[in-house]
Amino acid sequence: MYSISQYIVINICCHCHQGWSGNRCDIYNHCHCYSGFVCIGRGRKNIKPICLCQLGRIDSQCYISYLSCKIYPCQNRGIYIPLDDKILYRRCICSEEYFGVHCEYHSSQINIVINQTIFKPSSSILLHLITLYENKSHEHRTYLKHIHLYQANLIVYHPRHFLPSMGFIEIFDNEKMKSNYYLSLLILIKPMKNEILFVKQDECCKHIRDYLMKQ
Known part of the structure; x- marks a missing residue:
């Protein structure tokens, strides 16, 4: 059948x-x-x-x-993007090393030296950069980086002419689901374009409960 x-x-x-x-x-x-x-x-x-x-x-x-790319050139390998059909709004998409309307400025740079006793391959780094202003609210930018095995350093580009006044490094352990904070950047005297950060154990910002337990 x-x-x-x-x-x-x-x-x-x-x-x-x-x-x-x-x-x-x-x-x-x-x-x-x-x-x-x-x-x-x-x-x-x-x-x-x-x-x-x-x-x-x-x-x-x-x-x-229309010759949009010739009229509106992007420098330093920036990518031209028209934002509407009439090409009234347009911009350049810059690589992280440059910023500006035409990608004409060099970004300030932070080189983080990895301490193998503090950093682990399972960790992620969040760099918190804080710029203080007198007459307006402060600016807070966060950059996320992942640590690979045997990696010696990390480079973070900040799209400004100079580095901010203060910077914290947050090291997040993906296995323990825990974060530690380190005060690694404190610029009070003169503006700086580039900086090398060595994360030290004594720069770790302790939780407030650690101080209360000592009282």
């Missing part, structure tokens, strides 16, 4: 050729895109299709050209 299984296909999707759209590819798109650019149909007769323009072309049919 043989059993026969019957499959009923309810939904069918057709992949249409260029210039056609609809469930059965029966709607012709009157789309006159520039230089063979891709025409995307909306699937309905009363909705106008659109042209998919490449970078450097705008307009409903991609006929208007």
Whole structure:
């Protein structure tokens, strides 16, 4: 005895050729895109299709050209990103070594020397940098870094001309789920562009309960 299984296909999707759209590819798109650019149909007769323009072309049919990258250059390997269709808003995405509107400035740099007695391969580092101002609220930035096996140092780039006044290093042990804090950066005299941090055990900030227990 043989059993026969019957499959009923309810939904069918057709992949249409260029210039056609609809469930059965029966709607012709009157789309006159520039230089063979891709025409995307909306699937309905009363909705106008659109042209998919490449970078450097705008307009409903991609006929208007613009030299956005030449007018708005990005330096130091920055990536140009237009933020809207009319190219009224744009910006450069900089690498972490640079900052600025055109990525024209060098970031300040912190080199953290890893002490193997304090840092563990299972640890993560959070560098808290605090900039103090007289007439406005302070600025707090946090950078997350992971420690790899046999890693000797970590480099953190701060997108400012100078390093902030104060910095704490939070070492989070992923196995024990516990954090220790170290006051590692304290600049009170003159602005600095680069700094090397040696994390020491005596710089550990103890919890308040450790002081209360001694009372």
